[in-house]
Amino acid sequence: MTANDPTAVEQRLDALTFGPDGLLPAIVQDDASGDVLMLAWMDREAARRTLTTGRVTYWSRSRQEYWRKGDTSGHRQYVRSVAMDCDGDTLLVRAIQIGAACHTGSRTCFDGRDLGAVVGDPE
């Protein structure tokens, strides 16, 4: 069985639970730095492409089309690993990020967007 065996891939996809809109959230983490880069959405086909092609692919909710990260911007994401969570309704993608992950040009989509939360301290 190879990573690309179609039956094995479909079995893995069967373990996932997509929402009412057919999508689940995918967190992307920089495999080198550990920084959380962004969150985007995948349907089954986008997850299939991400698992089998080495390039992270999303479903764009705003454009209603598949979106292989970097095809327009050059800011490609190369898959290092993909894991699902305990409920199978979230993916964690570790990736090599070329250039900026965020369309604003910042490295991550969270840079400079701190909300000033009250810090909690364990007693």
Add this chain to the structure above:
Amino acid sequence: MTANDPTAVEQRLDALTFGPDGLLPAIVQDDASGDVLMLAWMDREAARRTLTTGRVTYWSRSRQEYWRKGDTSGHRQYVRSVAMDCDGDTLLVRAIQIGAACHTGSRTCFDGRDLGAVVGDPE
């Protein structure tokens, strides 16, 4: 203006975009290790409580109630920072995690759930 100033908090909440179900995804990252621990959901009130109390609070979609992480399990999450993403529709919470983040008892919800993706390599 303090972190708890009610007007400032509401202005920050106004910058967020919640989905049709009134929720947005919150990624939780271990502030010490950088590991992504889990993803859960917040409505405006859960986000308000997370920003102002020092304890991470979600909206449980399965139980349809507020869920202050650790109240039952003891596995509390203490807020270190909260950031929104460029679209304001995802939160990244950095937290001190007491015990296991996952209800299965594993440290993160993604442990041992690798999907065997094909690895991509930049040329």
